[in-house]
Amino acid sequence: MPYHTKQNDLILECLRSQPGHMTAQDVIRALADAGHGVGSATVYRRLDRLVESGMARKFIVDEKLGACYQYAGDSQECERHSHLKCVRCGRLIHLSCGFIDELDEHILKEHGFRVDSGRTVFYGVCADCAGEENP
Amino acid sequence: MPYHTKQNDLILECLRSQPGHMTAQDVIRALADAGHGVGSATVYRRLDRLVESGMARKFIVDEKLGACYQYAGDSQECERHSHLKCVRCGRLIHLSCGFIDELDEHILKEHGFRVDSGRTVFYGVCADCAGEENP
DNA sequence: TTGCGTGCAAAGGTTTTGCATGGCA
DNA sequence: TGCCATGCAAAACCTTTGCACGCAA
Numbered sequence: 670m671p672y673h674t675k676q677n678d679l680i681l682e683c684l685r686s687q688p689g690h691m692t693a694q695d696v697i698r699a700l701a702d703a704g705h706g707v708g709s710a711t712v713y714r715r716l717d718r719l720v721e722s723g724m725a726r727k728f729i730v731d732e733k734l735g736a737c738y739q740y741a742g743d744s745q746e747c748e749r750h751s752h753l754k755c756v757r758c759g760r761l762i763h764l765s766c767g768f769i770d771e772l773d774e775h776i777l778k779e780h781g782f783r784v785d786s787g788r789t790v791f792y793g794v795c796a797d798c799a800g801e802e803n804p
Numbered sequence: 805m806p807y808h809t810k811q812n813d814l815i816l817e818c819l820r821s822q823p824g825h826m827t828a829q830d831v832i833r834a835l836a837d838a839g840h841g842v843g844s845a846t847v848y849r850r851l852d853r854l855v856e857s858g859m860a861r862k863f864i865v866d867e868k869l870g871a872c873y874q875y876a877g878d879s880q881e882c883e884r885h886s887h888l889k890c891v892r893c894g895r896l897i898h899l900s901c902g903f904i905d906e907l908d909e910h911i912l913k914e915h916g917f918r919v920d921s922g923r924t925v926f927y928g929v930c931a932d933c934a935g936e937e938n939p
Numbered sequence: 940t941t942g943c944g945t946g947c948a949a950a951g952g953t954t955t956t957g958c959a960t961g962g963c964a
Numbered sequence: 965t966g967c968c969a970t971g972c973a974a975a976a977c978c979t980t981t982g983c984a985c986g987c988a989a
């Protein structure tokens with residue numbers, strides 16, 4: 670049975686305060702800056718637990734950057750968000766789109782694979798960067 | 805102007821011999837096992853160049869595992885492959901599917917983002933693992 | 940001969956692990 | 965009082981970087 674600790678609340682609150690996504694290192698730095706230093710080992714351990722329990726979502730954006738975490742506690746609104754990562758400028762774009770749902774359904778029915786859109790990252794080139802290439 | 809070296813051939817041949825994908829570490833180990841030791845720095849440098857030149861593709865599967873590389877020299881057949889990664893058993897499944905093309909087209913037209921399917925990894929649960937959950 | 944490519948070693952970064960201590964139940 | 969959680973430090977890991985030497989052109 671997991672215990673309820675102050676550090677757990679701090680980490681969760683930190684994630685919640687951030688509209689976007691944070692790496693584990695972001696969380697560690699944010700807590701340190703706020704005056705509540707939390708050991709990095711604890712942050713990693715708690716983040717993994719939050720993901721297991723469904724309070725947070727975890728996905729990989731970039732191989733240099735570590736894993737990214739995002740709060741998912743209250744609303745499931747972001748559940749069907751996917752992400753677009755521009756490999757040129759590095760921007761990460763949220764994508765809410767019915768087409769994704771259709772795709773997920775198709776993959777489930779035809780290929781027997783249940784996709785978790787919240788984790789999935791599409792790589793490519795964003796409009797701005799594509800514009801710069803072909804002016 | 806890039807030079808043509810023995811190590812470059814070895815690395816490319818190593819990738820080509822593998823039907824699937826390899827991490828940089830896999831390449832290093834494979835070459836070492838084959839008796840041709842190639843320095844890890846060289847492997848990383850050459851792999852990056854191969855990706856730049858289009859001879860190989862690179863994508864991220866798992867944050868613990870490093871980047872994955874795949875040969876893409878002869879045929880572009882795999883160009884429109886996406887990958888499904890089962891978060892339960894860790895299996896990586898190739899997905900060739902017209903629906904993906906439609907999605908990419910939709911994202912390009914409606915969201916102005918050109919997706920590179922070859923890099924994209926869908927996370928979720930495969931049929932086998934889903935079956936084990938609900939027998 | 941020129942200068943890119945290589946290899947070794949060291950450094951950089953994130954994440955994990957071991958172990959003694961502290962705090963929740 | 966138990967036992968999980970924490971924190972520190974050290975370790976493990978992949979990847980990058982610096983530098984001298986070797987090899988392709």
